[in-house]
Amino acid sequence: MCSLCGVIGGNEHWTDAVARPGVFTRNVERLDRRRERARRVSAANSVLSAFGMSLSDWQGSAFVLATRTGKSEMIEDLGHLWPAAERLSGRLCDPLDPQLILRMEEANHG
Amino acid sequence: MAEMPAFTPVHLLTGFLGSGKTTLLKRLLADPALADTAVLINEFGEIGLDHHLVERIDDTMVLLQSGCVCCTVRGELADALRELHSKRERGLVPPFTRVIIESTGLADPFPVLSTLKSDPVLRHHFRAGTVVTTVDAVNGLSQLDTYVESTRQAAIADRLVITKADLCEDKADLSRLLSRLTEFNPDAQRIMAGTDDPDADALFGDHAAQRATKLQSPSGFYCDTPTLRVTAEGVALHTAISSFVVTVDRPIDWTGFGIWLTMLLNRHGERVLRVKGILDLVGEDRPVAVHGVQHLVHPPVHLDAWPSGQRVSRLVFIVDGLDANLLKRSFNAFALAGNSDARPQPEAAAQIRNA
Numbered sequence: 110m111c112s113l114c115g116v117i118g119g120n121e122h123w124t125d126a127v128a129r130p131g132v133f134t135r136n137v138e139r140l141d142r143r144r145e146r147a148r149r150v151s152a153a154n155s156v157l158s159a160f161g162m163s164l165s166d167w168q169g170s171a172f173v174l175a176t177r178t179g180k181s182e183m184i185e186d187l188g189h190l191w192p193a194a195e196r197l198s199g200r201l202c203d204p205l206d207p208q209l210i211l212r213m214e215e216a217n218h219g
Numbered sequence: 220m221a222e223m224p225a226f227t228p229v230h231l232l233t234g235f236l237g238s239g240k241t242t243l244l245k246r247l248l249a250d251p252a253l254a255d256t257a258v259l260i261n262e263f264g265e266i267g268l269d270h271h272l273v274e275r276i277d278d279t280m281v282l283l284q285s286g287c288v289c290c291t292v293r294g295e296l297a298d299a300l301r302e303l304h305s306k307r308e309r310g311l312v313p314p315f316t317r318v319i320i321e322s323t324g325l326a327d328p329f330p331v332l333s334t335l336k337s338d339p340v341l342r343h344h345f346r347a348g349t350v351v352t353t354v355d356a357v358n359g360l361s362q363l364d365t366y367v368e369s370t371r372q373a374a375i376a377d378r379l380v381i382t383k384a385d386l387c388e389d390k391a392d393l394s395r396l397l398s399r400l401t402e403f404n405p406d407a408q409r410i411m412a413g414t415d416d417p418d419a420d421a422l423f424g425d426h427a428a429q430r431a432t433k434l435q436s437p438s439g440f441y442c443d444t445p446t447l448r449v450t451a452e453g454v455a456l457h458t459a460i461s462s463f464v465v466t467v468d469r470p471i472d473w474t475g476f477g478i479w480l481t482m483l484l485n486r487h488g489e490r491v492l493r494v495k496g497i498l499d500l501v502g503e504d505r506p507v508a509v510h511g512v513q514h515l516v517h518p519p520v521h522l523d524a525w526p527s528g529q530r531v532s533r534l535v536f537i538v539d540g541l542d543a544n545l546l547k548r549s550f551n552a553f554a555l556a557g558n559s560d561a562r563p564q565p566e567a568a569a570q571i572r573n574a
Contacts, residue, residue: 121342121518123509123511123516123517123518123519124477124481126518126519127518129518131520131521132518132519132520132521133503133507133518133519133520133521134518134519135473145474148474149474149477149478152472152474152475152477152478153478156478156482156553187477187478187481188481190478190481190482191481191482191485191486192485195485201486202482202485202486203482203486203487204479204482204483204486204549204553205483205486205487205541205542205545205546205549207545210545210548210549210552213549213552213553214548214551214552217552217555
């Protein structure tokens with residue numbers, strides 16, 4: 110746990126795997142790590158915008174998920190993103206929702 | 220004193236009621252190869268009996284008695300493993316190098332794996348090993364049809380042990396069972412149990428302590444194309460457990476894939492019994508393998524080379540009642556999203572071949 114902010118060190122999520130022999134991760138070099146986080150924020154935002162939410166990096170160590178009305182929640186990794194997004198928006202974030210898929214497909218084409 | 224591995228593998232022995240788990244375990248434990256094994260037995264019932272049948276009572280044998288591993292006992296399992304670990308550190312028990320958990324016949328194997336991953340102490344000392352599922356050759360087929368637990372156990376397995384094949388008079392039944400198992404777990408190694416085999420090494424041997432090697436199927440190729448169950452009208456069944464492969468011949472965006480898979484597992488985790496695959500990622504020369512069981516995804520692994528020299532991403536899904544085509548479309552829309560920004564092409568959705 111960080112003694113300053115009280116963030117409890119949690120699970121190692123697979124998208125942030127600690128570098129070990131054989132393990133693929135972009136969590137090693139500082140620059141790679143920052144770049145990957147920035148990409149993650151942008152990729153998540155392309156989905157979250159469908160739910161009126163946005164994600165931003167917080168000090169390179171966590172993310173802040175916020176709705177348009179300002180409700181916000183800190184999350185640690187992608188493992189916590191979707192439960193928090195469903196809680197804040199009050200909607201189900203279902204990647205198999207045909208409308209959401211359509212939206213993503215249109216965004217890719219556009 | 221045996222060398223203690225940094226991460227002690229925890230193997231799970233599961234299988235439906237009466238499918239021969241305890242018999243198999245009893246025989247295996249007599250094998251000197253498993254001398255340095257701690258055993259946890261979980262039983263559903265008032266009086267634990269299995270540990271008497273196994274006839275090995277020592278400090279490295281723990282009985283989890285208060286219920287089924289999948290529900291009440293998770294805390295107890297974590298406590299038991301921690302206790303074992305602590306005793307080993309203090310030299311109170313022989314230094315075991317692996318743990319085998321025999322689960323009850325009704326258990327969903329997933330929570331055991333998840334306990335290993337989420338417990339703050341355990342995850343630094345133990346790792347998930349092999350999931351071995353016993354399937355009864357005589358009753359297996361009807362159990363698979365009737366009990367979802369049975370199907371889940373078989374779908375999650377790394378190795379399937381077919382027991383009682385000698386009691387099975389109708390060989391057609393046996394081959395039906397085998398083809399049924401191929402349907403929803405095409406990639407598991409299938410072993411016929413006899414009086415002396417499989418030996419411990421075949422089941423729990425961990426030659427390269429890397430998940431990567433386990434991702435190679437017995438046939439050498441990464442994933443055998445599973446057969447899709449179809450109804451009489453030729454429509455793919457998606458109400459039952461099915462498996463399919465998503466093949467993409469363009470590099471995948473790792474970030475988009477991560478967003479997509481976490482989103483999918485958050486919403487449909489219990490229905491994605493298994494996902495494993497080999498990915499051709501943007502910016503990576505070597506393939507990356509991912510491997511997940513329900514809500515739990517193992518750390519992705521860098522493979523040394525492409526299995527067949529062909530740079531194609533393939534993801535195998537074993538799902539319970541999800542629409543395969545919708546899932547493929549969704550994968551396409553999400554996991555290739557970042558990619559299309561970098562290389563705008565009119566046909567942004569990569570071609571997906573239906574297996």
